[in-house]
Amino acid sequence: METNSDTKINKLVDGETVLGIGSVVAFLVVTALGVVAEEWKLLSISWVAFAAMAGGAVLGARTQSRHATRLVWGYGLASGAMVTSAAVFLVPQAIGQHAKIGGFGIAAGVLLGYNAHTIGHRLTHLDLPMNTTAAALAAHALSAGLIIGVIYTAMPELGLLLGLAIVSHKGPAGYAAARRSNLAGESALPILLPAAGVGLTAIPVATVALPTGAAFNAAVFGFAAGVFLHVAMDFLPACEVGGEIQEVAGIEEHSHGLLDRLRTHALVSTSLGGLVVFAAWYLIA
Numbered sequence: 001m002e003t004n005s006d007t008k009i010n011k012l013v014d015g016e017t018v019l020g021i022g023s024v025v026a027f028l029v030v031t032a033l034g035v036v037a038e039e040w041k042l043l044s045i046s047w048v049a050f051a052a053m054a055g056g057a058v059l060g061a062r063t064q065s066r067h068a069t070r071l072v073w074g075y076g077l078a079s080g081a082m083v084t085s086a087a088v089f090l091v092p093q094a095i096g097q098h099a100k101i102g103g104f105g106i107a108a109g110v111l112l113g114y115n116a117h118t119i120g121h122r123l124t125h126l127d128l129p130m131n132t133t134a135a136a137l138a139a140h141a142l143s144a145g146l147i148i149g150v151i152y153t154a155m156p157e158l159g160l161l162l163g164l165a166i167v168s169h170k171g172p173a174g175y176a177a178a179r180r181s182n183l184a185g186e187s188a189l190p191i192l193l194p195a196a197g198v199g200l201t202a203i204p205v206a207t208v209a210l211p212t213g214a215a216f217n218a219a220v221f222g223f224a225a226g227v228f229l230h231v232a233m234d235f236l237p238a239c240e241v242g243g244e245i246q247e248v249a250g251i252e253e254h255s256h257g258l259l260d261r262l263r264t265h266a267l268v269s270t271s272l273g274g275l276v277v278f279a280a281w282y283l284i285a
Helices: 004-037 040-062 068-097 099-125 132-154 160-166 170-183 189-206 214-235 244-249 256-284
Strands: none
Touching: 004 040, 004 189, 040 132, 040 160, 040 170, 040 189, 068 099, 068 160, 068 170, 068 214, 068 256, 099 214, 132 160, 132 170, 132 189, 132 214, 160 256, 170 189
């Protein structure tokens, strides 16, 4: 006889399946919209983001063992690339359009990103067909797509490198989220929503006429820089006692030697992530 808990679990599983499949269908619909509108840059960025996070989720869902080094390198490369990209491509655009408004935009982006992250625990009180990690990733991906759509609409001459660097964290994020879901006995299908999230908002926004002008562009680029700097800093691998790396890897509190080695990997990976963006800019510029 099926108990109330069994019924709740079945509903949750069904909800996870519907959410995952529905996200892919919606993503294909906005892809068609992007093709009609000839938004090729945003289509490329959206599909790279989707493939990276979905691919990372597949790997994470299949991983049973705990590999702290892989997680550190994934987070390190992504955060190094994002910090460098935001500082090189977004901050100069914001300050160049209007120094003070751009500066206020950067501050607003950092603070709003922090505030959203801080109150994210409230998602645990909602009856959602996804865990807290997937819900937080979905909220970030949808908002990031909105910002990317506005940026490329305001300045369509921007190249692909900026957008691709911004979504560089999708692979490691998908891997970590799916791995956490797998270890908790939960489905990884809801991660398809944040995987598709960039395209779900970026492409529709690109079809809307937006205000133009230096002040508007400064505010947009500043806010985007602040948000992505916050996300990048949040992805910096914290190899500390009580941190996520220790929790995911199952490291004992007294394993200071292992944490020290992981800190070395963190230093190298974050630096390499920044150097990759520099090399790509140097070769393309």
